[in-house]
Amino acid sequence: MVGFQAIESLFSLLVPLLFATGAVASGLATNQRQRLARSLTFKLAFVFAVAAAVGSGWWSVDGVWFNHTPLASIMLLLITLLGMVLGRFSERYLAGDPGQRRFMIWLQVILASVAMIAITNHLLVFLVSWIAISVSLHQLLMFFPDRPRAALAAHKKFIFARIAELCLGLAFLLLYVQYDTPFIDRILAQVSASTGVPVGSQIAAGLMAVAALLKCAQVPFHGWLIQVVESPTPVSALLHAGVVNLGGFLMILMAPLISEVNAAQWLLLAVAGPTAVFASLVMMTRISIKVRLAWSTCSQMGWMLVECALGLYELALLHLVAHSAYKAHSFLNAGNTVELSIKKRLVAINEPGPRHWLSAAVLSGLFMLPTVLLSNETAMAHVFSWVVPGIALTILLSEFLSAAGGVLTVARGLIIGTVFWALYWFQKTFFSMVLAPPESQASLLEVVFVAALIALLVRGYYQIRYHRSSPAGARLYRFLFAAGYLDEWSTRLTLKIWPAQLPDVVRPRAVVSVSSTSGSREST
Template structure:
């Protein structure tokens, strides 16, 4: 085991009781922050759902840790993971107790990362102050990924737990990324982005890309914290753009001309460059394992190149290839750097073009195709219907809300005097 993970496990949380106490303490403290505006019904409802789901996740963890204690006769995390790794190296399969524990840990990670259909509270807590949203999306939501990294030797050996992550997190990534494109509100759009990013992170874990999981957690934390804290400047940025002469000119051009739709030749050229660059850099760095992450990078690079080629002053082909290779090298270098932080579970990685890898590639391809249709073919009837369903969040949160309220009803705050006065005078209220 590498020095980095040993420090993370043995110095931070060395006992199962510590992990439970930290998880419970964070959850209860966050609940008080989410209800900062106690007179807002949506905030109270979101906090209520979060409280219920958090208790389900913690009960799953308690049951998992009880099974792990029965199997490994220890409450220390480093002893459990070291024993599980040693047994795997010796060819000893997981006992049924460890298999069930792995599935329970995976379920807890899915709930803590707000994967569909347990996502509604994450979208609705934008009612809380922006610093609270920043803390939640940049820190607390990462507990699911940290939990999986902590128990990698146990969870990675359970095929049921892995496929649970592949199916639920994979579909959540696809749906959340598409729904995000239909949102106008900055904070709501960022919330759906978090749901998609956490799903992708869990999918990376299921594919054995543990270095990408850690890289994703770090990068997402910095990016999302800055995005939420800077979200208040969206109004100022929009006003500044409207007042600028360049924005006026571009706005008038946008009104008089339609969006440039790339032709098949542009798409094929962009995809060919992206795939060639990705294969070359992957071979140069000597990476093995799942190919789906590189496939996703190639698709993202394809979209970027298409945007370059359809702009007014498109760059040359040589510049496009150089920039594409440069971005791919940065990605490969960051991926390689994470190997020095995490242990090398080379025998637990998913092989390229295996069933799990192909499943992930299919999901990424669907995301690529549907996103292109939503952006360039919005006038098609089928695309409009899909856009309407996505705008409604695919109606996935309604049934869970009804189930939660049926199991444990909550009394929502009544209208304030200010709201009653605004309603009587036909004036819009400042509070929802």
């Protein structure tokens, strides 16, 4: 087994080393050799990630420098696949751009750092890689340094990232002092074996929760994520699919500790829960596709952190993987998304009637109730994890049934519901098996709090979608369109604490006027 572990460690380590070598090669080689080296780098990195995941078993190794758990393998496969797609897309997207070489260098540095975070079992290596990601990302956010919105977004991101790094560094220091080891698996093993959590560890859990909230761009620290759409499309795809979700990865990695600290769980619920509802509704008021996708990311990261707070770590990992794949595709396919969005606006929206809602609820119940009754999960949060998709399926089927009628429509609704539920059940079960998360400790109050948030979201969705022109709908729409002016408040406070010299929006030019009488020219 030791030999297999060494082979897996070698394959895992080769992934960030390949990306780092590719970054150096991109800076030194000629254009033709750059393309060949990058293509080979991205493909080999994915091959090594597959070899590390498949070739040597999925088990946890105690006291080593590398993380050999399924979580590490899943993240490594995700980031290498994302890198391969982004690398190929960027070659064509930035062809002829003088900044292409610089972009590819920092892209590979980020991929190397994210891969290192996925495979490391050491607190210091994790922290250094976390910082390297933020510093490298800042270079890409400033790809167009003469754009004021891009510079402002990078400035705010720089400040929030430093705060997150400070919180994470202090948390890791407290854990090291408390457990006298820098290895993550040993720390978590001691947490699981103890009957109580020391005060220092509870503070560390709270600090890591703050770092995760900042990394996931939760309200009111979300504005930079909305404004970075000024950067090239591959940057947005990388940020939304492979970087902003690292806060959720941190919570999943530290699940044994986070699940034992109620203060950290409530901090996630109190910030991420309202953010998820607010961002979901704001997204419905946006016209720009990239801005709408950015608000969607803010919302989805909020729900992912809520799932972590409830102890549904397997669902959070499913959310992380699915969101990364969806956002990478959405940003890279933004041109076709615009056309699809325009077509959707031309379709009349039919408000479902009571008969449609009842039929949809019955169809959803045919899938939801047997799953809840037959599952072995007794914790209230786990039962709730089956109820929420039932609500989503009810909304989906109600709109489908309202658009048509008849037995054929009901049959098609059953097919849609079957596919929807089968995919959700399979993925949730799979991630639960490979992750083996700790038992959820969510209280009744926490579940009720999240249920109230979901009820508020459904109510706001109904108002905006079907009754936007009503007095109440118009007021709500105006408030959401302005996003509560939260980013304006955050921007003013940020610039007051740490001023920044932003590029001029309009560069003054000399205006030459020709006199009609004397023919002389005056410069004004």
